Structures are given as structure tokens and as C-alpha cells.
Amino acid sequence: MASSEEDGTVEEKENNNKKRSKSALATAWLTFYNIAMTAGWLVLAIAMMRFYIQKGTHKGLYRSIARTLKFFQTFALVEVGHCAIGIVRTSVIVTGVQVCSRIFMVWFITNSIRQIQNEESVILFLVVWTVTEITRYSYYTFNLLHHLPYFIKWARYNLFIVLYPLGVIGELLTIYAALPFVRRSGMYSMRLPNKYNVSFDYYYCLIVVMLSYIPRKEHFQ
Amino acid sequence: MDVLALEAKNVTTAEAEKKSAPRPKPKPPKKAKRTVFFEVEIVDLKTKEKLLLLDKVIRSLSIPTDPKWYPARQSLRLDPKAKCLRDEDILQTLPVGTTASFYFSDLGPQVTWGTVFLTECAGPLIIYLMFYFRLPFIYSPKYDFTSSKQWVVHLACMCHSVHYVKRILETLFVHRISHGTMPLRNIFKNCGYYWCTAAWMAYYINHPLYTPPYYGQPQVNTGLYIFLVCQVGNFSIHVALRNLKSQCAKAKKIPFPTKNPFTWIFWLVSCPNYTYELGSWIGFTVMTQCVPVAFFTLVAFIQMTVWAKGKHRSYLKEFRDYPTLRSSILPFIL
Numbered sequence: 001m002a003s004s005e006e007d008g009t010v011e012e013k014e015n016n017n018k019k020r021s022k023s024a025l026a027t028a029w030l031t032f033y034n035i036a037m038t039a040g041w042l043v044l045a046i047a048m049m050r051f052y053i054q055k056g057t058h059k060g061l062y063r064s065i066a067r068t069l070k071f072f073q074t075f076a077l078v079e080v081g082h083c084a085i086g087i088v089r090t091s092v093i094v095t096g097v098q099v100c101s102r103i104f105m106v107w108f109i110t111n112s113i114r115q116i117q118n119e120e121s122v123i124l125f126l127v128v129w130t131v132t133e134i135t136r137y138s139y140y141t142f143n144l145l146h147h148l149p150y151f152i153k154w155a156r157y158n159l160f161i162v163l164y165p166l167g168v169i170g171e172l173l174t175i176y177a178a179l180p181f182v183r184r185s186g187m188y189s190m191r192l193p194n195k196y197n198v199s200f201d202y203y204y205c206l207i208v209v210m211l212s213y214i215p216r217k218e219h220f221q
Numbered sequence: 222m223d224v225l226a227l228e229a230k231n232v233t234t235a236e237a238e239k240k241s242a243p244r245p246k247p248k249p250p251k252k253a254k255r256t257v258f259f260e261v262e263i264v265d266l267k268t269k270e271k272l273l274l275l276d277k278v279i280r281s282l283s284i285p286t287d288p289k290w291y292p293a294r295q296s297l298r299l300d301p302k303a304k305c306l307r308d309e310d311i312l313q314t315l316p317v318g319t320t321a322s323f324y325f326s327d328l329g330p331q332v333t334w335g336t337v338f339l340t341e342c343a344g345p346l347i348i349y350l351m352f353y354f355r356l357p358f359i360y361s362p363k364y365d366f367t368s369s370k371q372w373v374v375h376l377a378c379m380c381h382s383v384h385y386v387k388r389i390l391e392t393l394f395v396h397r398i399s400h401g402t403m404p405l406r407n408i409f410k411n412c413g414y415y416w417c418t419a420a421w422m423a424y425y426i427n428h429p430l431y432t433p434p435y436y437g438q439p440q441v442n443t444g445l446y447i448f449l450v451c452q453v454g455n456f457s458i459h460v461a462l463r464n465l466k467s468q469c470a471k472a473k474k475i476p477f478p479t480k481n482p483f484t485w486i487f488w489l490v491s492c493p494n495y496t497y498e499l500g501s502w503i504g505f506t507v508m509t510q511c512v513p514v515a516f517f518t519l520v521a522f523i524q525m526t527v528w529a530k531g532k533h534r535s536y537l538k539e540f541r542d543y544p545t546l547r548s549s550i551l552p553f554i555l
Contacts, residue, residue, distance in 0.1 A: 193430035198512035 006026045026087040026196040033078065038137040040072040045130045062110065062126070069126070073106045102129075104209070105171055112187065113178045121177065126172030128163050133189060168213055175210050182206060245462035278311075304340040326527065331402035338392040341411050345419030352423035353378045364429035373433050373441050377426050377509050380448055385455065395459050398464045418520075422513045431457055434510040444508025451500035458494040489552035491536055492529040495548055499525060524551050 044065055051061050076099050082088040083095045105125070112115055139156045142148045181189075188202040352359060353374075423430065434440040461484050465476055478487040485495040502518040526549070533549035548555055 103315045192425075192428060193432050195432050195435055195510065197425045197428075197432055197510060199425070 023087075027144055028080070030087060031141060034137045034141040034144065037076070038134060039074065040075075040140060041130055042138065044068055044072065045134065048126065048130070054056070058120065058123045059118045062122055065126075066111070069191040070111065073102055073125060075094045076102065088186050105174070108188075109174060109178055113181050116174060116179050119177050120124055121170045121173035123170075125174065128170060129165035131159065132163050132167070168216075172210055172213060175206055179203065179206060257439050259402075275533050280469050291368060292534050301507060312356055328404060330405040332408050333402050334398045337393060337395075337408045337411060339389060340408060341415045342388040342392065344412055345418040346382055346389070347422045348416055348419045349378065349423040350379050352420070352427040359424070360429060369429070370427070371433050373508065374427060374431060376441065376445060376507070380445070380505060380508070381423075381520045384452065387452065391456070392457055398451045406412065418513070422511065423519060424509050425513055432510075434508070439551075440510070441508050444504045444506070447504030448501050448508065449504075451497040451504060454483040454486070455494055455497035455501065457481045458486075458497060461487075462494070473539055475536065486552070487547075489547060491533040491549050492525075495525040495529045496552075499550070526555060529555075 023201045046060060047065050047068065051064050055061075072141060079088070080099055081095050083090050083092040088095075108120060115124065135152065139148070140154050142152055158165065183203045186202075188200070188205075190196075190198065190200045192199045286550055333521075461481070462476060464472055464479075476487055478485045484493070484499075486496065490496050499518070499522050502514070502521055505517050506514045529550035533547070537543050
């Protein structure tokens with residue numbers, strides 16, 4: 001009886017140790033992740049500024065940073081995983097929707113529809129995203145290190161008032177500019193008749209996506 | 222003073238202030254028994270005469286003062302974090318002393334399950350038929366007089382309509398619903414989903430450019446037989462469950478196979494009604510070879526699995542001698 005009691009307490013201690021080491025590991029990983037993402041978006045910001053200063057125009061800017069942007073924005077999918085396993089206390093669905101809408105913009109709009117890559121609206125939302133993400137990831141980093149400078153906190157909770165509408169405008173204008181090209185090329189669409197008895201029109205899908213910006217709440221993250 | 226104060230603390234809306242004033246103050250249990258019985262006799266006519274129990278009576282006393290707070294909408298708890306008291310709970314059996322305080326919360330406008338089921342099923346029935354008869358504004362006029370419908374399209378319409386007519390008749394005559402109501406929001410959510418997917422399916426199946434299944438008549442026949450067998454099975458299970466409930470009003474019993482071969486699946490599954498429903502939709506998918514139907518089947522499968530698992534778990538909790546061979550929805554798998 002005594003030995004089983006002892007085993008019980010030893011097991012408890014082991015569990016506590018496991019929990020502590022797990023959360024230390026989780027914190028370490030999250031800190032690394034947030035630092036890496038801050039660095040990544042900083043690199044993007046600097047690359048964009050350099051291009052504009054050197055070339056004096058925004059044409060071709062997207063092409064020059066496309067690969068970096070795709071890498072870092074796609075890597076943000078990991079955040080959904082963080083919420084799913086519980087090391088970050090946010091709803092999986094909210095994070096999922098946010099990341100998915102970003103990935104949709106990057107891969108299904110600007111990446112696939114070449115003709116709109118030189119639009120001004122693209123630059124607009126890129127700038128907005130860069131500022132937002134740098135603020136967000138540095139906020140998380142400093143939070144994890146328990147040293148939060150006031151201006152980061154201020155930036156996180158106040159800049160979005162300006163940045164969020166600008167970002168929405170940029171994204172909507174880009175999708176709107178893409179519509180005629182989508183219609184003409186019939187991309188990502190499937191027409192009847194076919195053996196699956198289904199049809200899909202990417203043009204109308206984009207219109208629905210534009211309308212869905214109206215009830216968006218998860219941007220207030 | 223042994224006054225049984227029924228404090229109504231509204232957790233959600235601010236109208237509790239107005240509401241708590243006319244709250245009745247029942248007396249202590251010993252006296253309350255007598256008083257309550259007396260009140261039962263009086264109030265009996267005004268309530269939906271389900272059960273003549275203290276709880277019901279106390280709540281219904283507020284009806285003359287606040288007709289908005291009908292019993293189905295009220296949720297009484299012993300503790301803010303505890304679950305709601307059920308309609309059947311009796312004051313004497315609850316873990317309360319001479320002073321009992323209940324926490325009241327408003328469940329919002331309620332609608333009966335029967336209403337929800339009927340609207341959910343009538344919608345797809347009518348919508349599908351609208352597409353089947355190709356009402357003028359649905360398909361482009363350029364398809365007029367292009368082709369006559371294939372046989373499988375007629376079959377699909379018959380199967381779909383039979384399915385929903387059967388569901389409506391079951392709701393009216395077979396089902397015994399235990400929980401009375403659900404929040405009003407649900408009717409919009411459920412109906413929206415059912416009606417939209419029915420329209421989406423019907424659009425493609427009845428489209429002039431519909432392509433019949435790849436493997437032709439054998440595939441259609443297979444789908445049809447699976448569908449019919451599962452429909453009969455589903456009906457048998459509903460009848461069996463109804464008979465189970467009719468024998469004893471409120472006590473729960475484990476369903477067992479009867480003489481009907483379709484109920485023999487009870488040896489393997491806790492919720493065969495969902496199994497048969499899934500089977501019907503798989504049959505329909507095979508018969509029509511249509512992606513929207515497959516999507517609807519998939520979503521239905523996920524939702525019914527969630528329900529079946531919940532039901533299975535509650536069976537296991539309720540009955541100690543519950544047969545261990547049974548799975549929740551798919552034999553041996555799920």
C-alpha cells in the first residue's frame with residue numbers, strides 16, 4: 001500500500017515535470033516562431049523599400065518579393081496548429097479563417113492572375129500587411145519574453161483602426177481588378193456537362209468573397 | 222422566517238429587474254407541498270398539461286404577470302454554473318434545504334421540434350419539385366425543348382420526394398419527441414442549410430445537361446436498391462423506437478432487435494436510424510453520380526456521427542448492462 005502511494009506521488013511529480021517541460025518547450029518554440037516571423041516580415045518590408053527607392057516605381061515590386069511573401073504567409077498556417085494543440089489560447093476557427101483569407105489572396109489572386117500584379121491596390125495591402133504583421137509578431141515575442149515596450153502595445157491596439165480599413169480596401173480593389181481577367185480566361189472553373197454533374201464559376205466565387213468582407217469580425221485580432 | 226425565496230437571477234438580459242419583482246414567493250417545503258398541490262389544482266388548466274409537478278407550477282405562476290416568459294423559455298438552475306433543471310425535476314428531490322434559490326435565465330424565443338422538423342422537410346420537398354418541373358426562371362431558356370429527361374432523373378425525383386414525404390409523415394405520426402423546444406435561431410440555421418443544399422442538388426440533377434451515371438443502368442439500379450432498403454430500415458427503426466417509448470412514458474429503455482429483420486442491426490449499432498439514413502444518401506449519391514449530393518451525404522455523415530456518439534455515450538452512462546458489441550453508427554468501425 002505504501003509503495004503504491006509513493007508511486008502515485010512519483011507519477012504526479014513526473015506529470016508535473018512533463019507539463020513544465022512541455023510548456024517550456026512550447027514557449028521556446030513560440031518565441032522562436034514569432035522572432036522568425038518578425039524577421040521575415042521585416043525582410044519583406046526592407047526589400048519593398050529598397051525596390052521602390054532604387055526603381056522609383058511600384059511596377060515589378062510584387063514579382064521581386066513574391067517568393068518571400070508566399071513563404072512567410074504560407075508558414076503562418078502553423079498558427080492554426082498552435083491553436084489546435086492548445087499552446088496558444090485562441091479559437092482555431094478564428095485563426096483559421098484569418099490565415100485562409102490571407103492565403104487565398106496570395107495564392108489564388110495575386111499569384112495566379114499575373115495581370116493585376118502591378119496594381120496600386122496590391123502595394124496598398126502589402127504595406128498594410130507588413131506593418132500589421134511586424135507589430136503583431138513583435139508584440140507576441142515581447143509578451144513571451146515578459147518585456148512589453150509600451151509603443152508596441154500601443155501600436156497593436158491603435159494602428160489597426162487605420163490599417164484594417166486600408167487593408168480591406170486594398171484587397172477588395174485587387175479582387176475587383178482581377179474580375180475581368182478571370183471572366184475572360186475562365187480559370188479555376190468547371191462547366192456543365194461533365195460526369196460529376198457539378199459546375200463552378202470562379203468569377204461568381206470571387207464576387208461572393210468580396211461580399212463576405214462585410215460581416216468580417218476576425219480581423220479584430 | 223422560513224420563506225422559500227425564489228430568486229430569479231437573469232444571466233443574459235437586463236429585463237430580470239422587471240421580471241424579478243412579480244416573481245412568486247413559494248413557502249417552505251412542508252407548507253409548500255400543501256400549497257403547491259393546491260396550486261397545481263388551480264393552475265393545471267393554464268399549463269400545457271404535461272406534468273403536474275412543483276417546478277412547473279411554480280414557474281407557471283409567473284404567467285399571469287409576464288406572459289412573455291412561457292415555461293419552455295425559462296431555464297432554472299440551482300447554481301449559475303450547473304445545468305438547467307429539467308421539466309421533470311421535483312423540488313423535494315433536489316438538493317435544496319428549506320430555502321431554495323434558483324437562477325433563472327431566458328433561453329430566448331423557442332420553437333417546437335415538430336415545427337422545425339416540418340419546415341425542414343417541407344422545404345426540400347417543394348424546392349426539388351420546383352427544379353424537377355423546370356419552373357421558367359431556373360434554367361436558361363436556351364435549353365427549352367433540347368432534351369427530354371432521362372429515366373434516372375425521374376427516379377431521383379421520386380426517391381427524393383418519397384424520402385421527405387416519409388420524414389414529414391414520421392414527424393406527424395411516429396416520432397415521440399422528448400425535448401419540447403429549441404431556440405428560434407435554430408429554425409433559420411437548419412432550414413437554411415437543408416433548403417440551400419436541396420436547391421443545389423436539385424439544380425444539377427434536373428439540369429438539361431445532366432450526365433447519367435458512368436456505369437449506366439446497373440449503377441442506377443444498385444443505388445436505387447440501397448436507397449429503398451435503407452428507407453424501409455430507417456422507418457422500421459423509428460417504429461421500433463416509438464414502440465419502446467409508448468410502453469413506458471418516461472423511463473428509458475435499451476432498444477433491442479424485434480421480429481422485423483431490419484431491426485436486427487440493433488445487435489451491432491446504437492443508432493441504426495442514422496446508419497440507415499446514411500445508407501439512403503449513399504444510395505442516392507451512387508444513383509445520381511452528382512458531387513453536390515456527395516457533399517450533402519458527407520456533411521450528413523459527420524453530423525449524424527456526432528449525434529450518434531452522443532447518444533451512445535448517454536446510453537453507456539445510463540445503463541450498466543449496455544451491450545458491449547454495439548458501436549455508435551457504423552458496425553465495428555465508429
